[in-house]
Amino acid sequence: MDRRLALVTGASAGIGAAFARILARHGYDLALTARRGDRLEALAEEIRLRSGVETLTIAADLADPDATDQLLEHLAAHGRTVDALVNNAGYGLPGAYADTRWEDQQAFLQVMLHAPCELAHKLLPGMVERRFGRIVNVASLAGLVPGSAGHTLYGATKSFLVKFSQSLHLEAEAHGVHVTALCPGFTYSEFHDVNATRAQISAATPPWLWLGADEVAAAGYEAVEANRTVCVPGAPNKAIAAVAKLIPDDWALALMASQGPRFRKV
Template sequence: MTTVLITGASAGLGAAFARGFAAKGCDLILVARDTGRLKAVADELAAAHGTLPEVLPADLLDPEQCRAVAERLADPARPVDILVNNAGFGLPAPFPYSPVEDEERMLDLLVKVPLKLTHAVVPGLRERRRGAVLNVSSVAGLLPTGTYGAAKAWTTAFSESLRVDLAPYGVRVLAVVPGFTRTEFQERAGMDVSALPDSVWLDADAVVARALKDLSLRRPLSITGLRYRLYAQAVRHLPRTFVARKMARDRRPPAQAPEQAQNAARPEAAR
């Protein structure tokens, strides 16, 4: 039986990954901060698929709790076959307007945590010569979009490099690169996305279905939707200075003093 550990599994893409892997008959380990919501997801999956997932509540920004998850991943007596690094949050204001402590927390969760968890699971995968790591990135990583985009660019590059390193051992690595997806991520981050047309939005289950298909095909990246695949191709050919200026204009808080924007930038938006 394949065992899958998913971070940020209480909602959004994490819960969608849980549904997708449960439908394939996998055993699940669900990780998130909110114990009540995590148990609710586990109960729903048990009712739908007949297997109760293991619930592992953890705030991954707490070193001790993150270490506990890493130890679970490295436990040879209870091997984990697939790791899904999905936990994350965003900030409502651009870098110059956000408290540096919030920027550091976001960078830790988007970069340092998946680095640690991947490092914990890889030795077992390599020894068993099978398994996979899925890292949830973002199309924001294709553009110069502040700390969040920079972190997601790291996620994609890290995944592509790791994929080459682990290929001789039969271990697959996939960077999942979604666009705007209908989850509570934007609302919890305090982002105003009301002006976005319906055509840009993706369904979380569709993103996961595409990712699982791309994983089975051993592709390096998974991008859902023709719009976003074309977008990914186009941005590679645009002048970086032009793109950076355009993104900076889009991100600037209108008619808002830096002090006001800082007060608004309190993140509690873990996926």
């Protein structure tokens, strides 16, 4: 195929769907994956009609350790290689750590850490060989500020993705591969509906702290094209990230202890 292919995980809604539309407008064919096959097919048909690119859909649950290999085998069977990867799939797991089931935390880590790292590891050699690649790891502003009680592994996994992206950026940039950690703050999507925190967070946050999924994805696309290592969309989020670097750790942790319950279920 003449066109490059982008693989987007968690593509059925929100930031993932917005990324898919942007990539298609820039001429990429798409491989879209998420758990909801009907939503993927609807998005794929919309993009095919609007942009005229090829769209492949693979319904998969990245909590399954075999899912990444199955995705790549599916693409290989269609004769396609991946030139751009958007590791977007993710969710929140509310509650205090001791009150959750380990099986749920294990699945969370599989989706949020193992799958993005495995996909990047298996796709990067081909990108290096072709001297072209784009990798966007959708992290979060939560990965740039101190941890808070509740959703215990969420900020930790997002902080990992930031550091992982920085290291991968340094290793890959000489080979034509751009790597970016995208760190959005509050974003209008289904994220807070899925973990039933929409009402709590909406009541605790002003509208100016929120961005649309299209804005976030556009910022991420521009950042990876410009080969910027970390992208924090929105002026308020940039200010929060900057302040978090400047204030002493004990002050920052005390602030999270006092304000965290407004945003997290414990």
